[in-house]
Each structure stands twice: as structure tokens, then as C-alpha cells.
Amino acid sequence: MNLDLLERLNEARAAKRATCLVRFLATEEQVLIVDGAVVAGITPSTDVLDAAAEALRRDRSGMAETSHGSAFLQVFNPPLRLAIVGAVHIAQALAPMAALAGYAVTIVDPRRAFASEARFPGVEIVCEWPDEALEALEPDRRTAVVTLTHDPKIDDPALDVALRGEAFYIAALGSRRTHAGRLGRLRELGHDEAALARIHGPAGLDIGAVSPAEIAISVLAEMTKVLRQGAV
Amino acid sequence: MSLDDTLLDTAAAWKREGRKVAIATVVETWGSSPRPAGSVLLVDDRGHMLGSVSGGCIEGAVVKEAQAVMAGAPPKLLEFGVSNEQAWEVGLACGGRVRVYVEAVR
Numbered sequence: 001m002n003l004d005l006l007e008r009l010n011e012a013r014a015a016k017r018a019t020c021l022v023r024f025l026a027t028e029e030q031v032l033i034v035d036g037a038v039v040a041g042i043t044p045s046t047d048v049l050d051a052a053a054e055a056l057r058r059d060r061s062g063m064a065e066t067s068h069g070s071a072f073l074q075v076f077n078p079p080l081r082l083a084i085v086g087a088v089h090i091a092q093a094l095a096p097m098a099a100l101a102g103y104a105v106t107i108v109d110p111r112r113a114f115a116s117e118a119r120f121p122g123v124e125i126v127c128e129w130p131d132e133a134l135e136a137l138e139p140d141r142r143t144a145v146v147t148l149t150h151d152p153k154i155d156d157p158a159l160d161v162a163l164r165g166e167a168f169y170i171a172a173l174g175s176r177r178t179h180a181g182r183l184g185r186l187r188e189l190g191h192d193e194a195a196l197a198r199i200h201g202p203a204g205l206d207i208g209a210v211s212p213a214e215i216a217i218s219v220l221a222e223m224t225k226v227l228r229q230g231a232v
Numbered sequence: 233m234s235l236d237d238t239l240l241d242t243a244a245a246w247k248r249e250g251r252k253v254a255i256a257t258v259v260e261t262w263g264s265s266p267r268p269a270g271s272v273l274l275v276d277d278r279g280h281m282l283g284s285v286s287g288g289c290i291e292g293a294v295v296k297e298a299q300a301v302m303a304g305a306p307p308k309l310l311e312f313g314v315s316n317e318q319a320w321e322v323g324l325a326c327g328g329r330v331r332v333y334v335e336a337v338r
Binding site for chain 2: 001003006013025063072
């Protein structure tokens with residue numbers, strides 16, 4: 001590896017870009033792919049770019065057979081983030097669980113009584129309106145956004161901003177009927193059916209969850225499924 | 233950020249300081265090997281090493297290859313494990329197998 005390529009790799013990692021270093025072990029050739037574009041090394045065939053994209057999606061480094069021969073794909077993904085909208089009881093369970101699973105968690109709630117340090121020790125809390133908070137957060141392809149308040153005043157602006165970004169998982173808590181009403185309001189804000197289909201609602205896998213902790217498990221499980229296996 | 237995340241920054245910093253630097257990377261594992269693909273061990277020509285490619289079982293052998301690579305030898309793909317003759321000397325006690333790619337920063 002030459003120093004120039006190594007420094008470009010480090011720059012891409014520092015900028016939190018989706019980065020893949022491909023080493024062709026037989027020829028010693030290398031290529032650095034950042035956000036799907038070749039930034040250093042050889043010019044590879046499209047199957048190499050496809051393999052890199054797949055490795056990034058699975059978030060797993062490993063060997064692959066390519067048209068250039070056997071290659072090692074090393075994946076450097078930006079950190080996972082989770083924005084929880086609503087500093088409610090379920091959030092108290094979801095925040096530590098998601099942190100254990102590797103997410104940098106931010107709790108958003110404009111209601112100061114809910115968004116208190118005492119209720120969420122050690123968690124980053126943003127006590128602002130969700131549209132402003134989420135615009136500042138800039139959800140990317142490694143970000144999940146979950147709304148938990150059931151309150152259209154708080155949940156809707158958060159979903160509105162999330163749908164304009166690239167978040168890999170967007171979910172909203174609430175019954176099927178609440179969700180139908182929510183979709184109607186978001187439709188009026190200009191979101192088409194393809195956008196609305198990105199929202200997982202009601203949030204979480206159907207595992208019969210009852211308690212706040214169980215609901216947090218079902219949401220984290222669904223988030224993990226979408227992260228690892230893609231949206232279904 | 234885990235310690236692993238800073239290794240490649242350190243590799244570039246060492247190289248800029250004028251050290252010779254080798255990067256050893258786990259590229260493939262089978263069975264119960266201690267470090268996943270992508271794990272990195274950094275070696276310089278002044279006797280320093282950082283990071284790991286195993287639980288400490290094969291680092292010695294990898295450093296030896298790293299020294300050869302820093303001295304100008306081409307990159308090398310090493311394999312360690314129970315099926316390997318070297319297992320008797322520097323094998324993995326866990327019974328897994330691991331492939332490590334060793335290259336110099338030029």
C-alpha cells in the first residue's frame with residue numbers, strides 16, 4: 001500500500017464516508033472506493049464496485065472472487081446512529097439497548113419534563129423541536145429514526161425531515177389506525193407512496209411485545225433486520 | 233471509536249515520521265478464530281507493534297514476516313491454523329484458522 005492511498009483512506013474514514021479498500025492479493029493491486037466512486041488505485045470492473053457496495057451494506061470485511069482475481073474487501077462504514085423522538089418510557093429501554101448494539105443514540109424531545117438527564121443518564125438529549133433537531137443531525141444511510149410520542153405535533157415533523165434524508169430505518173410507534181392517519185397527514189406534506197412505504201409502522205417486529213422493554217426489543221430487532229438484510 | 237479505528241491513522245503518522253511500516257490484516261477466518269476479518273496489526277522497524285490479528289498466538293510469526301516485507305520483500309499471505317504444519321509451533325489454540333495479509337507502506 002502506498003502512503004498516498006493510506007492517507008486518502010484515512011481522510012475518507014474521518015469524513016465518515018462509506019469506504020471500501022479492495023486488495024487484489026495475487027497482483028498487489030489496490031483500489032479505494034468512497035461513496036461508490038474510485039478515488040485511488042486501479043480502475044476496476046463494475047463487478048468489483050458491486051462487491052464493494054455489497055460488503056458495505058453487510059458491514060463485513062472479507063474475501064471475494066472478482067474479474068480481477070481473488071480480493072480482500074476491507075469495509076470502513078461510518079458509525080451507526082439512532083435518533084429517538086420522544087423521551088418516553090420505551091425510549092428509556094431502547095436507548096441503552098441500542099447503545100449496546102453499537103449505535104450512538106440521540107434523544108429528541110421538546111418537552112423538558114420528559115427530556116431530562118435524570119431519566120436518561122449519559123445519553124445525548126436534544127431538547128428542541130424534532131424538525132430542527134433532525135435537520136441538524138442530518139440522517140445518513142447509517143442512521144435510524146424512531147418516533148415514539150404518538151403526538152402528531154412532535155412525530156410528524158420528525159418523520160417529514162427523516163423522509164427527506166437517507167436514513168436506513170424509519171419507524172413510528174402507534175396503532176394501525178394512528179398510522180393510517182399519520183400517512184394521510186404526511187401525504188398532504190407532499191410525500192409520495194414510495195416515500196411513505198419507507199416508514200415502518202407500527203414500529204417493530206410482531207413478537208407480541210407488551211412492556212416498554214419488550215417493545216424496545218422488537219424495534220431494535222426490526223432495525224437490525226433492515227440493517228443486515230435490507231428492507232423487505 | 234475503538235482502538236482499532238486509530239491504527240491506520242497511526243500507520244500513516246509513523247510512515248511520515250520516516251519509519252518503515254508494515255500492516256498485517258486478517259483477510260479470512262474459519263472456525264473459532266479470535267479476531268474477525270479486517271483486524272489489523274501494525275509493525276514498525278523500531279520494534280513497535282500495535283493492534284492484533286489473534287489473541288497473541290501468531291503475532292510473533294507475523295512480525296517476522298513484517299520485518300521481511302519492510303526490508304523490501306513483496307507482500308505475503310500467511311495462513312495459520314490446526315491444519316497447517318506451523319500449527320505445532322505457532323498455531324491457534326482455539327482450533328480456528330486464519331489468513332493474514334502482510335504488506336509494507338511505501
